[in-house]
Amino acid sequence: MNTDVKTRGHARNTEFRRGLRAALPITLGVAPAGLVLGAQAAQKGLTILEVPLMTGLNFAGGSEFAAIGLWTSPPHILLIAAVTFLVNSRHILMGAALAPLIQHLPRRIAFPALFLMCDESWAMALTDTEQRGAAGMRPGFSLPYYLGISVVFYVTWVIFTTLGGASGPVLGDLRTYGLDMAFPAIFLVLLRGLWKSARGSLPWMISLMAAGLTYKLVPGAWYVVAGALAGLSAAYVLAGKPQ
């Protein structure tokens, strides 16, 4: 019994460290984005305490960029809340996709764990669950692996947005170093991991076209919602057709 507990504790540590290692390369994209966001927030008048308060409590970069872009003094609270919901509405789909995989977790663990769910941790945990599941491991979802990833992202995000807030005006344009390309690079590698077949990825292409078109035609963050809905509709229609 005692050994069993020890072994499981050891396995948990190993899984947690596996998450930490998997997340490290991605901080290369997260850190410069955090610096940029912090610098922009400082320019809009947020204090050195308000920057980590926002990024630490919200922990959703896309909505923070959108909110800072719209920030006035005093801020339009309802506008910011609505935009935050719009940009983060993808979390609803993400949480729904995750639900069957974390059904075995008690609610007192699942609810706090979901606070840390972001695009990267979610996609990486989902890919990992599939690989572990295919290797016959039950449950496929590894909570310590997910938490390892999340800790790296959370700490990196809060530290670098704070640094950006502190050193904002001194910092040059990070685009000069091409660091803004890190985000699409990360997302594309994650997509490669989720790829199953050309047919299975057809909805992605529909999403890409719908989101690109919406971005060109409609101001604001609607393109995320439009792209996701178009792709999901395509998946729904395709699922009804014979293979």
Add this chain to the structure above:
Amino acid sequence: MTLLAILLMAAVTYTTRIIGYAGLRNRDLSPRALAVMEAAPGCVLISVIAPRFVSNDPADLIALAVTVSAAIRLPMLPTVLIGAGTAALGRHLLG
């Protein structure tokens, strides 16, 4: 006001994180619903980066094309470095 805006943002964001899970937990999903769920991750990820694909900047489009071909073959870190490197180089030469 700033504090209120930050707290409201946090509440809205946490709500989006839990309602998909809380609303769909312990439910049997149809094969069709599962197919939609399966497509969801890719659809959302690609929608978030879609603006890059319709950029007007040739340097950004070239860098994106290089990044896509790197992402197909290489692990995370080299892909990120190649993406950032080609974007910086392209902007230096074309910008």
